[in-house]
Amino acid sequence: ETGVTQSPTHLIKTRGQQVTLRCSSQSGHNTVSWYQQALGQGPQFIFQYYREEENGRGNFPPRFSGLQFPNYSSELNVNALELDDSALYLCASSLTGRGRETQYFGPGTRLLVL
């Protein structure tokens, strides 16, 4: 069974640039959730994709967007990067995304915005 993988592991961007982060879900899972973890904080929910449709969104501006592909892998896109976007971005996969299900997390992508 393949776990959740994310790429790249680290990324450095400058303010105003755009970034794309990628996530491959665990085998058999069709739901991907994205979280932002700022330094010293708990993860904050960005959005969730279930069978290629957005299934819920947290309190993040529209410049945070996502996509899920037919193989259930996913991308997180952030436009017009700001310094406060520096964080660890975590992807989690689950079977259907319902609250009682375990979400399995990838190792994360650490983004630094200069």
Next chain:
Amino acid sequence: AQSVTQLDSQVPVFEEAPVELRCNYSSSVSVYLFWYVQYPNQGLQLLLKYLSGSTLVESINGFEAEFNKSQTSFHLRKPSVHISDTAEYFCADGGSNYKLTFGKGTLLTVNP
């Protein structure tokens, strides 16, 4: 709105001592509670979860947590910690239909 409060940001203990990491939740709907552990420079790993049934849940590495509805708590305990337990621990509520709401985390540092 759901919220999760972890009352201690840092908990230093000596090896082989008992430890309790505190977590309180505010959800009034279905309660699904999780404890995740994050080792340095890694993602989150599930430690244990409460969905229903027995209020005491256990993990394979000696941690246990007790769901207390009257006190809206889900504290994590271990009777004897090891150096390798040093990590950040996050309590989370899955009571919404799709997202996890996390606390701010508790850094457990086990000293020799």
